[in-house]
Amino acid sequence: MERKSEGQKYLRIRGGWYYYYRHIPTRVQPFYSGKAIRIALKTRSAEIARMRRDELVEADDHYWAQLRLSLDLEAAGQTIETGMARRRYEIATARAMAAGFRYRPMDELADPTRIEEIVRRVLAVRDKAGSDNPADRSIVDAVLGGVEVPKTTIGEAMGIYKDKIAVGDLMNKSPEQKALWHATKDRSLKYFVDVIGDMAMSDITREHAQAYFSWWNAQLSPADPNQKPKKPKTAGRHFSDIRNLYTEYFRYMGEEERPNPFRNLNFTGKSRTVVPAFPAGWVRDRILVRGALDGLLRELHLAAFMLIETGCRPGEIINLRREDIILDDKVPHIAIRARDDREVKTETSIRKIPLVGVSLLAAQRAPDGFERYRDKSNAFSAALGAAFKRRGLFPTPDHVIYSFRHSFEQRMQEANIDYALRCLLMGHKHDRPKYGDGGSMAYRRGELMKIAHPVPKDLFYDFDLPAGG
Helix, strand or coil: CCCCCCCCCCEEEECCEEEEEEECCHHHHHHCCCCEEEEECCCCCHHHHHHHHHHHHHHHHHHHHHHHHHHHHHHCCCCCCHHHHHHHHHHHHHHHHHCCCCCCCHHHHCCHHHHHHHHHHHHHHHHHHCCCCCCCHHHHHHHCCCCCCCCCEHHHHHHHHHHHHCHHHHCCCCHHHHHHHHHHHHHHHHHHHHHCCCCEHHHCCHHHHHHHHHHHHHHHCCCCCCCCCCCHHHHHHHHHHHHHHHHHHHHHCCCCCCCCCCCCCCCCCCCCCCCCCCCHHHHHHHHCCCCCCCCCCHHHHHHHHHHHCCCCCHHHHHCCCHHHEECCCCCCEEEECCCCCCCCCCHHHCEEEECCHHHHHHHHCCCCCCHHHCCCHHHHHHHHHHHHHHCCCCCCCCCCCCHHHHHHHHHHHHCCCCHHHHHHHHCCCCCCCCCCCCCCHHHHHHHHHCCCCCCCCCCCCCCCCCCCC
16 A cells, blocks of 8 residues: 655646546556546645545555455456456446447457457557557457456346336336335345355356255245245245346346246145135124224225225225216216326226225215325235224134125125126136126126125214214
């Protein structure tokens, strides 16, 4: 490390302002786009300039020592740190382009069919150096492929996937949906890195994929009886994220035919956890009674009742907007729509559902939707679920707010409502030929009236009282 100087070393003055100016050592120049560093010190004071100069000298000396060590390790056959390797590669690529060539690694230029291109590159290096001067090593490496193409780790590949490849997939997601998407991808990456390591994408083999697959199988059936088993759905989601990352990354890099080491490894087991439906009697005797939901936030109170006779997913109800709650129609209904700022679960989720029974009465009291919980479906389900637990409104510990949706479907089945209509109202795909649009809204309402719970006349009595009344 160079001694700190009280003089003018590495300092220049222009217009009264001080600059730090220092030539870059030849050996580390491949990591820089030029041959010297020039930084404005933003001061006219010689004393302050020397202090800032000394800090920069110390920082540069330390960084250059790291670069030299990396080059020594590389010369000894070890892998250079990926960040430094990428920086050197980017500089070499830029220099090759400046010389009029696309950067090609040396092994690619060694192809006998490229002999004419090699000659052009050698002549370009010679012309740039001149007859009396040796060629700049950084130019030689850039034009003749002397810099290895850096390997991309799976962590770096995930960053490229999220920032460049999957941009279109996120366009119509809401902020909550985007956050969930990113969190899931980050969790999938962490699982792989924790088990296999943050290895280069090009180094991942079938053996690595098999080892990772075996690890997930062990999570599904852990040897430790105190360890909670993972669900096949969870394993499948995170494993397929890595499989998809491999395919999409190499497709993006132009290697579409590269075999995927994760191919044909799947988790076909089904989770034994089944969300039970609310028994119809329980809903009538414990939930649709005066005072059962009193004291809840207005949005929680009304959204809970909206779920009962619509069969909607909680996220569908709390993201309804004013234009989606159609109360002045001949058949009042709600519309689950595709939007530019929020994705629907599937195309079949787009549908219209008549409002009947308690859901109609709740919608009339919430014509503008549920602003407090919009795009906060997890927070809504957690808050309402906690309230139901405190009040003893779940029949068993396995019941959740989503049980209302299962109850709705079960009641339609027991009432022998047409299968195609059931699928339409639930937003499910069905394989039967489609001969219509599910019938008129009046027909749909008539069918739903067959299963609607009776609503006590005093159900909303306390809710409708004026504040302080």
